[in-house]
Amino acid sequence: MSKALATKNVAAIVVAVALVFGFAFSFATPAKADTLSDLQAQIASLMAQIAALQGGSSTAGASCATFTQNLSVGKSGGEVMAVQKFLNTHGAQIAATGAGSPGNETSYFGAKTSAAVSKFQSANGISPVGIWGPMTRAKANSMCAGTPGTPGIPGTPVTGNGLKVALAADNPTYGALVQGQAIAELAKFTFSNPTGAPITVTNLAFKRIGVSSDSTLANVYLFNGATRLTDSAGVSNTAFNFNAPSGLFTVPAGGMITISVRSDIAGSTNGQQVGVQLTSVSASGLLDSSVVLPITGSALLVSSATLATVDFASGTTPGTNTNLTPANDVVVWQNVATIGTRAVNLTSFQLRNLGSIGLNDVRNLRLYVDGVQVGQAVPNLVAGETSVAWDLTATPKRLESGGRTIKVVGDVVGGSSLTMQFSLRRAADARFIDTELNQPILATAAGSAFSARSSGVQTIGSAAVSVVKANTSPSSNITLGASNQKFASFELRASGEDVKIESLNVNADTSAGAQAGLDNGKVFVDGVQVGSTKDLTDGTDIEFTFGSSFIAKAGAVHIIDIYADAKSSTGTALTSGQTVAITLDDGSSNAFGQVSLTSVSVPGSDVAGNTLTISSATLTATKYSGYGNQTIIAGTSNARLGSFTLSSGSTEGVNVNTIVVNLSADEAASITDLRLVDSATGAQIGTAKPSPSTDNTFSVNFDIPVSSTKTIDLVGNIKSGSNIGTWIATLDETTGGLGIMTSNSVTLDTNGTADTGNDVNLQTITVGTGSLTQSTGTSPDNANVIAGSNDVKVGSFNFTASNSGFTVQELAVLIPANAATSVSSVTLKWPGNTAGVSQALSLSSGTQVYSTATFTGLTFAIPMNETQTIDVYVNIPTVANGATSGTAISAYLSWITGFKAVDSAGTASTTMASYANLNGAATSGKGTMYVRKSKPVLSTDNSAAATLNAGSNQVLGRFTVTADAAGKIDWGSVVITLNKTAAVTVGATTTLAVWSGANQIAGTMATTTVVATDLGTLDACLNQTTCLVHFRPTTVETVDAGTSKTYELRGTVGGIASGANNISASIANPQTTASSTAVFGSAAGTQGVSTAASFAWSDWSDLADHSSSATGASTSDWTGDYLVRTLPLTIGNKSVNF
Secondary structure, three states: HHHHHHHHHHHHHHHHHHHHHHHHHHHHOOOOOHHHHHHHHHHHHHHHHHHHOOOOOOOOOOOOOOOOOEEEEOOOOOHHHHHHHHHOOOOOOOOOOOOOOOOOOEEEEHHHHHHHHHHHHHHHHOOOOOOOOOHHHHHHHHHHOOOOOOOOOOOOOOOOOOOOEOOOOOOOOOOOEEEOOEEOOOOOOOOEEEOOOOEEEEEEEEEOOOOOOOHEEEEEEEOOOOOEEOOEEOOEOEEEEOOOOOOOEEEEOOEEEEEEEEEEOOOOOOOEEEEEEEEEEEEEOOOOOOOOOOOOOOOOOEEOOOOEEEEEEOEEEOOOOEEEEOOOOEEEEEEEEEEEEOOEEEEEEEEEEEOOOOOOOOOEEEEOOOOOEEEEEEEEOOOOOOOOEEOOOOOOEOOEEEEEEEEEEEEEEEOOOOOOOEEEHHHEEEEEEHHHOOEEEEEEEEOEEEEOOOOOOOEOOOOEEEEEEOOOOOOOOOOOOOEEEEEEEEEEEEEOOOOOEEEEEEEEEEEOOOOOOOEEEEEEEEOOOEEEEEEEEEOOOOEOOOOOOOOOOOOOEEEEEEEOOOEEOOOOOOOOOOEEEEEEEOOOOOEEEOOOOOOEOOOOOEEEEEEEEEEEOOOOEOOOOOOOEEEEEEEOOEEEEEEEEEOOOOOOOOOEEEEEOOOOHHHOOEEEEEEEEEOOOOOOEEEEEEOOOOOOEEEEEEEEEEEEOEEEEEEEOOOOOOOOOEEEEEEEEOOEEOOOOOOOEEOOOOOOOOOOOOEEEOOEEEEEEOOOEEEEOOOOOOOEOOOOOOOOOEEEEEEEEOOOOOEEEEEEEEEEEHHHHHHHEEEEEEEEEEEEEOOOOOOOOOOOOOOEEEOOOOOOOEEEOOOEEEEEEEEOOOOHHHHOOEEEEEEEOEEEOEEEEOOOEEEEEEEEOOOEEEEEEOOOOEEEEEEEEEOOEOOOOOOOOOEEEOOOEEEEEEEEEOEEEEEEEEEEEEEEEEEEOOOEEOOOOOOOOOOOOOEOOOOOEEEEOOOHOOOOOOOOOOOOOOEEEEEEEEEOOOOOOEEEEEEEEEEOOOEEOOOEEEEEEEEEEOOOOOOOOHHHHHOOOOOOOOOOEEEEEEEEOOOHHOOOOOOOOOOOOOOOOOOOOOEEEEHHHHHHEO
């Protein structure tokens, strides 16, 4: 295309843009979101054509990224934009103009992107599906190998030969600005440095683009995140630039930095379109060859809306102060911002120091809003346009309408004679975001255009020093005679300037009378001794001089420790119970500021440490509270005969070397192998006493640190045949050792007299007998079980051991003789043996009522004073292999036959303490399992309509019968209980019916409420609130194994009247005990009689007779409703009110 033609096309497009603006904004209101979005799309397309015809580019050349994501229609993000850029430069251009065209790539994967992907796939031998998947990514990555990464895409390596510049991945696109707003984000550029040295950017030149005027951009700034990098730039003839010979910002070697161009938007600019274009970059390093300038950002539409307001007060505190005393928590800037219209979010805040203090003279700066700290503390000031800044973008502070006090406080630690003055220089330095419009607000000051809000000049005063007792100053007792002990700690802090401390006065106030003071006093500063060693006297201050060795740094906390020996100033040992208090006495011009040379008295007044008590090492003993008095049987080995705790004092640990245990002559004669054992580890301490005496001294060697304890057990073997009675060991007061630090002797004896005042009697041990008791535990609930089932639990039994542990070695399990053939084996399980031990039954004969499974060699252990449970399980054969349907299986433990338990002394018991067999079914409803060839389960889905309606063929209830997978079942009778409003009628028994699907079940219906002669003419439940409806099918209903059938009770509903009308249906289970399988008549009972079974069913176990006549007198495999799941069952509930 010729240059002239290009110029004509450009002109035509400019005219078109003007026409679009003129036409759109003459009719449309900016508040219309659809109009704005359509207009922006048109503008974007036209601007792209202008850029293409002018040869401009909105990217820094054809870039290539490493692709890691699977992408398809509907996806979005930075990698989508990278894919579009790749396709546009690799033969699969997304669009010629508009969104997706070169230089106008977007972060949305739409239909055009999908078509371009298909084109690329077709050209490269990949099945074209339009999805950016693994094969496509692999091909693209191979084509990109060795090409530079795309700046702004996280995770992309920065490679190349020079500084790269590109639009950031999150560059604003198609956004709407608001006239009169502050620091609108116009564009974001990512600068990447692939070289090995930092590159400093010194100048950036920009051009305003879009249908707008220079005045639209009121103040233009560069930002790095929330931090303003530059002062405002003005726009002239569409151009503006930022210049700083020392550098606007620096891009680290191998790193990147993203810079935002932000501007205040002038008022009365509604309908304009504005953006920026980067036209020039100057830096300390070369631009990469891939960078093509200009780089054009998006055109953003300016709309009209009412923003919230922020107005700073006229007065900023603190006022001028010519002598500010250095201190912590000094308010360095404070103002009240009045929020109007609606709440705003504070997302950043920054101040500049206009004074002369150094960067470290004010530390720990904190931002507060209405007294609540926001953001993190800033450790110190920084150089540059911004001295201190808070980025609150991640957690903005919401400010509601009204006056909001914003203040900054810091710790003033240096800067003597220098000044500080903090100022909010620009409205852009406090970024407030409208909570509804989500745009920054241009703050005002005192109701007018914003001007700097500055505190008064603060002149830092001369040196000051504070001294306080440290929180870590010793408060525990001091060991008698100990050397080099810390007696006090103090905190010293200089402020304003560094201060040289030339001397300190130390006083030791003791209660020793003539033995006053302390020996060998020393002063340590931050862990290092300064000055010489001197004795400390009671009545006179002792001056320690330091020369130039102690210079307190401004703002730092120095720890002063006072050490001495726990002896008087004459070297005489102090005595236990005496007290000592160290004081730093007030100084007099004993310190000087290093800058101002002002003298300071340190400390300004006396500062006392804690009063400490001189104490010797102590050792105490107590009976261990975690082990009480015991009864232990004779013959027990490794019996725990006592337990005690030794405790050291708070001043010094103890090396215990002797423990003495006293016994009476009889007690000593009943024990062998007496020894000490560490209660925590089980390790033996010292040497055992094979034949104890009345005084047993154990030589030991272990340490108990300061304020610590050690628990020790006294263990031995109680001889068999020892007399029954009490046995008490005594810990003698001569038990003791040496102080770990001083080696002073210490025992349990606190009065130095050979008496028994400090002896400790240990636990009372009663030599007695052990016992093992038995009882029925919590057996399983009665249930129907399928023949052929294994591991069926039938009983639980509890064994409780007292005074000794027991091991049950033999047990006999009894099964009623009539159930023996329905049990193939018996298994015992207990804690620690979950696999169980199994035995076959020995069948009974003659008059024996039980068959027996005898177990020997058991290891069922019951620890002393604990209860353990043993469970009985049975395996049941199939009916074909001998099980009888209807058999009741329960388990007993024989109390006298086949029982053996041994206590810890080896003594055996061969009978149970119960003197009666233990019955696993002793509790009603538990411990009995009934054998069935199959079994039914009744349920309801409650899907019938809940509204009661009048008329015939109304569903009153619905139930489902499910047969176990073990086999088919029959049912021949069901009794349904109806509870209803008395006036509601259900129809005569001739109209009541049971249906299965679309088929009515033929049968007879009976009820207990109407005499037989009236059955056909009267309501079945006439004037009744409760009645029983009995139904027996003409042919029994069969449900095949593992299948279900659903049935409905239907009737003719009438009698509905004004008010509440309801009717519910249920199948109850009046039978509370089981019966053996029987013929149908016996199992079901008489139809129409209230005692009839609510559900009579057969498990098909009588195959010889069942098929000929299921309900005949010869078929004896029927049973009633006992244990049928899930009876009782509500099968319908209907009501209506009018």
